[in-house]
Amino acid sequence: MVKWSRPAGLDLKQIHDYIARDSKFYAQKVSLEIIEKSEKLSLFPEVGRVVPEIGDPRIRELLIFSYRLVYEVFPTKVEVLALIHSKRKFVKDLLNEQRHEPPVDNG
Numbered sequence: 001m002v003k004w005s006r007p008a009g010l011d012l013k014q015i016h017d018y019i020a021r022d023s024k025f026y027a028q029k030v031s032l033e034i035i036e037k038s039e040k041l042s043l044f045p046e047v048g049r050v051v052p053e054i055g056d057p058r059i060r061e062l063l064i065f066s067y068r069l070v071y072e073v074f075p076t077k078v079e080v081l082a083l084i085h086s087k088r089k090f091v092k093d094l095l096n097e098q099r100h101e102p103p104v105d106n107g
Contacts, residue, residue: 002042004080008070011083015067034064034083041071041078 012031020027048060051070062069070082
């Protein structure tokens, strides 16, 4: 099962809205691909690399387009913690705050 944290869900919405300023078609396409790739994590949770800034094997990331989908692997689920543009500075403290938010069921 894949759950999205509230901050990660907001990240996805902001990305969609930003792209939609220029193209609603591509905003939809990017958003759907991000969601589809995140759903595959329920079958292959360790497919992503360990986040270099953290070094914890439970905290991993997938690179999708220009974004880092950061997630945490649990025994019975995967939780998406953040969706960060690859050019944006990774802030470990922000991610730690997001890990304590209640998850959102995306499905």
